Each structure stands twice: as C-alpha cells, then as structure tokens.
Amino acid sequence: MPDSADYQAQHKHRLSYMPWLYYRLKPRHLAWATPWQHEIQAQLRALETVEIGKNVFIAPEARLFAEPGRPIVIGDNSYIAADTVLHGPVTLGQHVSINHHASLDGGRAGIVIGDHCRIAAYCSLYAFNHGLAPDRLIRDQAVSSRGICIQSDVWLGSHTGVVDGVTMAEGAVAGMHSVVTRDVDAYQIVAGNPARAIGQRQNNK
Numbered sequence: 001m002p003d004s005a006d007y008q009a010q011h012k013h014r015l016s017y018m019p020w021l022y023y024r025l026k027p028r029h030l031a032w033a034t035p036w037q038h039e040i041q042a043q044l045r046a047l048e049t050v051e052i053g054k055n056v057f058i059a060p061e062a063r064l065f066a067e068p069g070r071p072i073v074i075g076d077n078s079y080i081a082a083d084t085v086l087h088g089p090v091t092l093g094q095h096v097s098i099n100h101h102a103s104l105d106g107g108r109a110g111i112v113i114g115d116h117c118r119i120a121a122y123c124s125l126y127a128f129n130h131g132l133a134p135d136r137l138i139r140d141q142a143v144s145s146r147g148i149c150i151q152s153d154v155w156l157g158s159h160t161g162v163v164d165g166v167t168m169a170e171g172a173v174a175g176m177h178s179v180v181t182r183d184v185d186a187y188q189i190v191a192g193n194p195a196r197a198i199g200q201r202q203n204n205k
Contacts, residue, residue: 008032016059016082017100023055023077049088053078059100062086070106075115093117093152107164109147114170117150120158125150129164151186171201 015022015033025033040060044050048066053076058064061082066072070088074080078092081100089110092098096113099121104111107128113119127148131141146165150156154168157176162168172184175191175198184190189199 012036012060013082015057016061019057019059019079019081020097022057022079048072050074053094056080059084066090081121099123107143107145107147109145109164111148111150113150114152114154116153118155120156120160120176122159123156123161125162127164173201 011029022033037057040058041052041056044058044064045052048064049068049071050064050066051071051073052058053074055077056074057079059080059082062080062084064072064086066088072086072088073091075092075094075096077094078096080086080098083101084098085103087105089106090104091110091112093113093115095116096119098104098119101121102119102123104125105127107126109127111125111127125148128143128145130138130143133141144164148162148164149167150162151168151170153171155173156162157174157178159176160174160178160180162180166180166183168174168180168184169186171187173189174180174184174195175189177193178191178195179193180190181194184195187201188197189201190196191198
C-alpha cells in the first residue's frame with residue numbers, strides 16, 4: 001500500500017491501539033513514525049515531569065499527568081497505548097506494556113511496575129484509598145496511600161483492578177476481571193473478586 005497521508009494517519013491509529021507493532025515497522029514506515037514519536041515525547045518532557053527511556057512508544061491519545069513531586073518514569077523498550085491515563089508517581093521498568101484504556105494513579109506513595117510486565121486493556125491500579133468513617137461524607141474522608149508494587153514478569157488480565165497496598169511478586173498472574181485486594185506470591189495465579197489463588201506457574205528458575 002502506498003505511503004499516502006491517509007494511510008499514515010490510519011497506521012498511526014493502529015499503532016496507538018496496538019503499539020507492539022511499532023517495534024516491527026519496516027524502515028520505510030520508521031522514516032515517518034520515528035519523528036512522530038520524538039515529537040510526542042518532546043512535548044511531554046516540556047509539559048510534565050517525565051523521564052522517558054530509549055525505544056519507547058507513547059500513543060498521542062494517552063494522557064500522562066506528572067506534576068512536580070509526582071514524576072512518571074518510563075523504562076527502555078516500554079509502550080503506553082491509547083486512552084491510557086497515568087497520574088504520577090508511577091515508575092515503569094523496561095519492556096513494560098500498558099495497553100489501551102488502562103488507568104494508573106500513584107496517589108502519594110506511588111506505583112512501581114517491574115521489568116517485562118504486561119498490563120492488559122482496561123486495568124485499574126489506584127494507590128490510594130478513602131476512609132469510611134460513618135460520621136462524615138465520603139467526599140470529606142481522609143485519603144491514605146501505601147503504594148502498589150508489581151514486580152517483574154507479572155501479567156494483569158483485561159479489566160483487572162489492583163487496590164492500594166498490594167504487592168504482586170515476580171511472575172504472578174491475575175485473570176481477567178480480577179480484583180486484587182491482597183498480596184500475591186511469586187508465580188501464583190489468582191482470579192475472581194476478591195482474587196484468590198487458582199494455580200501456580202511452573203518456576204524453572
């Protein structure tokens with residue numbers, strides 16, 4: 001197909017929602033795609049407190065908010081798909097994928113995601129919580145934040161939620177539509193609401 005303006009515009013949309021394709025582009029497509037990404041990332045650096053590693057893809061439709069003191073750090077070879085919302089403090093390791101419509105808010109304590117993690121579409125990670133005292137409105141409750149830690153090689157299935165204070169250890173997996181409310185052991189597979197152990201990945205390390 002010719003590299004027309006219409007084709008490039010459509011291909012940019014495709015890459016925004018399927019960013020892993022960016023790393024498979026042929027040189028003739030990289031000729032326009034690479035400057036496009038550089039422009040997006042330069043604008044983010046100018047406007048937000050972000051640190052972006054090498055060979056990173058960020059969809060222009062993604063929304064990154066990183067005020068001073070609430071930085072976003074993105075490791076090498078990671079990508080952030082369209083309609084994702086990241087509010088710092090958030091730290092992504094290397095080779096991390098954040099797929100479309102995911103929502104991550106670091107609260108005060110922050111979210112840390114280790115290398116080689118896969119965060120599927122529509123996942124929600126919120127590193128803060130509201131109090132529940134009955135003598136005041138929910139809107140007036142104190143807000144707490146303990147942070148979320150997702151260690152390396154973790155996979156969160158689509159529509160998974162992770163609440164404040166949770167650590168998911170290396171190699172853990174959460175099935176689709178899980179709500180993870182407590183720590184998950186290394187290589188453990190959990191599912192459900194609230195998520196419970198349903199299996200174990202084979203650990204040959």
